Amino acid sequence: MITGKLPRAQLTYLPTPLEEAPRLSAALGGPRLWIKRDDRTGLTFGGNKPRIFDYVFGDVLAQGCDMVITPAGPQSNHLREVTAAANRLGLKSVIVIFGADGSEELQGNRLLFDLLGAEIRYFSTNHHDAYYDPALLEFTEKIRAEFEAKGHKPYVVHFATRSGVLGTVAHVEAAEELAKQFEAMNRVPDFLYVPTGSGVTTSGFVLGFKHLGIPIRVVGCSVIWPPAQTAGDTVRYANAGAEELGLSTRVTAGDFTMLDATEGGYEVITPPVSEAIRLLAKNEGILLDPTYNGKAMATLIAQIRNGALTAGHTAVLLHTGGVPALFGKNKELAS
Ligand SMILES: Cc1ncc(COP(=O)(O)O)c(C=O)c1O
Structure with missing residues (x-):
């Protein structure tokens, strides 16, 4: 192979x-x-995400990380599967939802984040495609620093990394x-x-x-x-x-x-x-x-x-x- x-x-x-x-x-x-x-x-x-996360979480484990942080939109399949993968492997996860503020309806994937017990942070933006917005990456990095200060070893899952x-x-x-x-x-x-x-x-x-x-x-x-x-x-x-x-x-x-x-x-x-x-x-x-x-x-x-x-x-x-x-x-x- x-x-x-x-x-x-x-x-x-x-x-x-x-x-x-x-x-x-x-x-x-x-x-x-x-x-x-x-x-x-x-x-x-x-x-497609479980295929991807097989390798990403292989890397998370190989690097000895104990948590993952990842951003995406409020109906993202990516956020659902990152949370599920982290739960399966006994890792902590924080998902960053852009373009939402917590008042959105609990339906579709957004309901599933809730059922999976995701820890959620919100990034305010009007753009549905904010994925590569440098301000979003900066926001995510701040969360990394916050958890590092608490003694965690976080891994940021983002396709620019x-x-x-x-x-x-x-x-x-x-x-x-x-x-x-x-x-x-x-x-x-x-x-x-x-x-x-x-x-x-x-x-x-x-x-x-x-x-x-x-x-x-x-x-x-x-x-x-x-x-x-x-x-x-x-x-x-x-x-x-x-x-x-x-x-x-x-x-x-x-x-x-x-x-x-x-x-x-x-x-x-x-x-x-x-x-x-x-x-x-x-x-x-x-x-x-x-x-x-x-x-x-x-x-x-x-x-x-x-x-x-x-x-x-x-x-x-x-x-x-x-x-x-x-x-x-x-x-x-x-x-
Ligand atoms: C169901 C589904 N199909 C296709 C894609 C697109 O995959 P890629 O971002 O690798 O092009 C995504 C990505 O979010 C997805 O959730």
Whole structure:
């Protein structure tokens, strides 16, 4: 295994299934479609985060840290899974929620932070994408100093720190896992559609497949930032991952496709997203979240309708989890 030397916290159940979705293909008039069920990776409601935190918390333990601090938005899957991972490993955790102040409704992931017993701090901002805001990082560092003064050894989980590169590494491993599943199927699909936020998850697949020489085209569906910006971040994460793993392979923006899935805005459900969620649920009994996977599936469907994906193609959708976000969107999703 390419990633074999790095410590892991054993938080995942791998490999996840790769399931064909024939009724969905028929409903859409082809292509052949598969779903990579990374909504079943483990912790609470699975997703890409347990894969990432297997390595991040491996590093937390290897460095002898006794607590983690991490920032994200009020419906973040990341905050839910950091808290769950820390609970599983008996570590203290503090989550920093930006764009909320404690008056927000306890629903979706925000309810789950509460059930998991997260210690919460609030960072005031009007920006939904404050993740890389230097003021947020400064706020997080102040919390680190506060706990250091109390005798703790905190570890900050943020993709601008070592956590980002470990997320890439985790998804190089996921690419290797998929490559074995393709070998067993005797077929390499044409495309892997990946719901994309920071680009960390996508970067691991791009690097992993390129390094292994697997001729599948990774198609990121950028739901937060403009695709050119996300593509640049994906390249940076991929090449930092290559360095971390001592691989000579390097990635450029030409190695993958990054599509625009920002229509309507972050966390806003448009009619095509609602249609995509209902279509997969009705035809295959699989639920997608509205923020990432619903948007990626809507993008895939648009590609079929505009002729970029044809009945002769085969495509995989990576299901990155996040399903609790559905429950906060009852009004928008009601039929
Ligand atoms: C369910 C889900 N899918 C996809 C992503 C995007 O992953 P990345 O930030 O690695 O691009 C996230 C990130 O928050 C997520 O929660």
